[in-house]
Amino acid sequence: MDAIYLDHAATSPVHPDVIEAMLPVMKQTFGNPSSIHQYGRKARQLLDQARSVAASSIHANEKNIIFTSGGTEADNIALLGTAWANKSKGNHIITTVIEHHATLRTAESLEKQGFEVTYLPVQQSGQVSVKDLRDALTDQTILVSVMMVNNETGVKQPIQEIGELLIDHQAYFHTDAVQAYGICDLDVNVLNVDLLTVSSHKVNGPKGVGFLYIRDGVQINTIQFGGEQERKRRPGTENVANIVGFKKAIELIAGEKDQRLRKYQSYKQTFLETLKELNLDFAINGEEEQLVPTIVNISFPGTNVESLLMNFDLAGIAVSSGSACTAGSIEPSHVLSEMFGSEDERTVNSIRFSFGLANNEKQIIEAATKVGAIVNRLAS
Amino acid sequence: MKDNKDIRVVVGMSGGVDSSVTALLLKEQGYDVVGIFMKNWDDTDESGFCTATEDYDDVIRVCNQLDIPYYAVNFEKQYWDKVFTYFLDEYKAGRTPNPDVMCNKEIKFKAFLDHALSLGADYVATGHYAQIRKTGDRTEMLRGVDRNKDQTYFLNQLSEDILEKVMFPLGHLPKKEVRRIAQEHDLATATKKDSTGICFIGERNFKEFLSEYLPAQPGRMQTMEGEDKGQHEGLMYYTIGQRQGLGIGGPGGPWFVVGKDLNKNILYVEAGYDNEYLYSDSLIATDINWINETPSESFTCTAKFRYRQSDSKVTVVPLGDNKARVVFDQRERSITPGQAVVFYADEICMGGGTIDEIFKDEVMLDYVG
Numbered sequence: 001m002d003a004i005y006l007d008h009a010a011t012s013p014v015h016p017d018v019i020e021a022m023l024p025v026m027k028q029t030f031g032n033p034s035s036i037h038q039y040g041r042k043a044r045q046l047l048d049q050a051r052s053v054a055a056s057s058i059h060a061n062e063k064n065i066i067f068t069s070g071g072t073e074a075d076n077i078a079l080l081g082t083a084w085a086n087k088s089k090g091n092h093i094i095t096t097v098i099e100h101h102a103t104l105r106t107a108e109s110l111e112k113q114g115f116e117v118t119y120l121p122v123q124q125s126g127q128v129s130v131k132d133l134r135d136a137l138t139d140q141t142i143l144v145s146v147m148m149v150n151n152e153t154g155v156k157q158p159i160q161e162i163g164e165l166l167i168d169h170q171a172y173f174h175t176d177a178v179q180a181y182g183i184c185d186l187d188v189n190v191l192n193v194d195l196l197t198v199s200s201h202k203v204n205g206p207k208g209v210g211f212l213y214i215r216d217g218v219q220i221n222t223i224q225f226g227g228e229q230e231r232k233r234r235p236g237t238e239n240v241a242n243i244v245g246f247k248k249a250i251e252l253i254a255g256e257k258d259q260r261l262r263k264y265q266s267y268k269q270t271f272l273e274t275l276k277e278l279n280l281d282f283a284i285n286g287e288e289e290q291l292v293p294t295i296v297n298i299s300f301p302g303t304n305v306e307s308l309l310m311n312f313d314l315a316g317i318a319v320s321s322g323s324a325c326t327a328g329s330i331e332p333s334h335v336l337s338e339m340f341g342s343e344d345e346r347t348v349n350s351i352r353f354s355f356g357l358a359n360n361e362k363q364i365i366e367a368a369t370k371v372g373a374i375v376n377r378l379a380s
Numbered sequence: 381m382k383d384n385k386d387i388r389v390v391v392g393m394s395g396g397v398d399s400s401v402t403a404l405l406l407k408e409q410g411y412d413v414v415g416i417f418m419k420n421w422d423d424t425d426e427s428g429f430c431t432a433t434e435d436y437d438d439v440i441r442v443c444n445q446l447d448i449p450y451y452a453v454n455f456e457k458q459y460w461d462k463v464f465t466y467f468l469d470e471y472k473a474g475r476t477p478n479p480d481v482m483c484n485k486e487i488k489f490k491a492f493l494d495h496a497l498s499l500g501a502d503y504v505a506t507g508h509y510a511q512i513r514k515t516g517d518r519t520e521m522l523r524g525v526d527r528n529k530d531q532t533y534f535l536n537q538l539s540e541d542i543l544e545k546v547m548f549p550l551g552h553l554p555k556k557e558v559r560r561i562a563q564e565h566d567l568a569t570a571t572k573k574d575s576t577g578i579c580f581i582g583e584r585n586f587k588e589f590l591s592e593y594l595p596a597q598p599g600r601m602q603t604m605e606g607e608d609k610g611q612h613e614g615l616m617y618y619t620i621g622q623r624q625g626l627g628i629g630g631p632g633g634p635w636f637v638v639g640k641d642l643n644k645n646i647l648y649v650e651a652g653y654d655n656e657y658l659y660s661d662s663l664i665a666t667d668i669n670w671i672n673e674t675p676s677e678s679f680t681c682t683a684k685f686r687y688r689q690s691d692s693k694v695t696v697v698p699l700g701d702n703k704a705r706v707v708f709d710q711r712e713r714s715i716t717p718g719q720a721v722v723f724y725a726d727e728i729c730m731g732g733g734t735i736d737e738i739f740k741d742e743v744m745l746d747y748v749g
Contacts, residue, residue, distance in 0.1 A: 306451075
């Protein structure tokens with residue numbers, strides 16, 4: 001039985017070209033970019049090239065890119081760094097109830113440190129409302145952090161409108177763009193964001209690397225201490241091989257973005273149409289028009305997540321739902337709970353399918369057919 | 381006949397050595413083995429530590445050694461509703477419940493079995509020390525070969541229908557051998573200490589645990605003749621035949637709990653191991669489950685009134701409505717309401733029920749609670 005990977009929003013396979021790009025770095029260019037000798041310079045050269053590619057991908061200047069160990073670290077630096085540095089201007093932070101835990105837990109830690117945090121609610125559509133944000137803003141607000149695409153539902157958030165709203169406000173605007181990168185058009189100037197988080201392993205790059213964009217002039221404190229790397233924002237010897245692999249992944253996205261997204265969108269369509277042909281009872285969570293091409297979160301009435309996930313896995317279909325909590329058991333999705341209420345059965349019968357590089361059309365039909373058979377068996 | 385590789389066996393894995401070896405033996409026999417950890421209780425403390433997390437880590441390590449898929453299921457709600465609620469209700473009623481019997485009945489061989497079947501399981505397996513014997517259409521449960529470990533007492537509520545779908549791969553092994561197999565295969569849990577006590581209480585102080593859920597109402601201790609012997613800390617903390625923790629000094633001891641009056645909140649104590657008040661000669665059991673056929677007439681067999689007690693000869697008189705009178709050949713000491721009475725015909729476990737009322741010379745001993 002060949003396994004079928006439909007969990008690209010969790011992590012994605014590393015593109016072969018990315019691996020090719022990384023190997024010589026590990027084999028030959030092992031220098032420390034901070035060293036003054038030729039080994040160091042060669043590594044530094046690769047680092048600079050990667051930074052330039054990363055910057056162009058979001059229409060930013062390379063000096064505004066900080067390489068990190070991934071999305072979680074970038075979110076931590078963005079939130080903790082700006083909150084601490086701007087305490088004198090106010091102690092209010094706004095984020096949303098649907099953020100990734102990298103943001104939510106960091107915001108909670110800031111609450112413990114005396115900051116006031118407003119968590120904007122989410123509508124049944126899966127979007128947060130700009131009006132709610134406007135109502136929550138005060139002259140004490142120093143930071144607004146809203147994700148660009150929700151990782152569980154794939155629903156896009158109104159980032160550009162929020163950016164516009166905040167142009168004349170002191171608050172900095174951070175967006176976690178981990179699930180949007182490589183999919184949505186990202187121009188930090190159009191979006192009016194001050195900080196933006198990206199992760200490599202969601203776009204067929206290696207794990208353990210990401211970047212944070214920090215606009216010029218943003219007051220931000222250091223949260224980790226060490227050497228002078230990454231403008232002291234992220235001390236520690238740079239993971240050059242990973243960063244070079246990340247660069248390659250970014251170049252690959254830029255090269256074939258539209259074609260790639262059309263392909264993933266067609267996978268999703270095929271998947272949904274096959275489910276319909278099987279007369280399956282299902283519903284898409286979140287406003288369909290607002291979904292990215294790569295993600296769909298589906299509720300299967302009369303089933304439950306634990307049984308679905310295990311049955312799918314035993315049938316070779318890799319998907320996910322919510323997040324694992326203590327001792328491996330599955331916690332109802334906090335995102336769906338906020339969208340529908342914690343008692344709604346959609347919180348315990350929904351599965352996220354996410355499409356990408358590991359897929360082909362034939363697999364999608366096979367997966368949908370297996371999903372249909374399992375759901376029909378469990379729901380009956 | 382199906383090949384073993386086409387037979388899916390879902391193993392309930394606790395992270396202990398017994399269930400680890402259970403999975404190992406089934407894997408060696410070529411079955412399609414899936415390991416599942418049941419999370420039935422949340423004991424996460426303030427620092428975020430949770431023993432279930434540690435145990436699940438052990439399940440993961442063993443399953444990876446065996447190269448079998450593993451998952452965790454959460455039965456906290458079912459456990460609370462079906463086992464813990466019963467546990468508290470029994471204590472409130474002044475009885476001494478047996479949550480392990482209820483857990484096997486409602487969780488391991490109901491919720492978990494249903495879940496396993498939904499995964500396409502042909503069988504579920506656990507590391508219990510009990511044996512299953514299939515003869516034609518008949519499925520019987522036999523005591524484990526290791527007499528000291530035999531767990532049929534706790535499995536008395538399983539029906540033949542359920543047992544048809546169950547495997548107990550350790551039933552024919554002595555515990556020492558199970559440890560040896562684990563060590564031979566270098567299983568991650570080979571030297572892990574066996575868990576003791578009631579699973580959700582763990583190593584904690586029982587009184588402290590119970591007081592978190594039930595308010596303790598201290599009251600008087602008295603002899604059956606009404607002589608005051610001091611204060612008790614709350615009737616729920618005491619069980620029939622208990623000697624420890626009474627705190628009665630002076631001559632005439634040792635003292636034992638012989639009964640409770642729930643309405644007056646009195647704990648009855650009497651002196652001497654062989655005190656008359658500790659003895660009875662029959663009982664009425666309720667909620668009796670007969671694993672194979674349900675008897676309609678009186679018969680003799682042996683019975684256990686507590687785990688790890690040796691068998692006693694009894695006569696069972698069916699009363700209908702899943703009740704029976706159980707008459708002892710010899711008087712029995714400290715029979716306790718709420719505990720299980722389990723019946724055996726030699727090696728075969730016939731089933732069991734809950735001890736409800738206790739008699740001596742055909743008079744009900746209402747003082748035992």
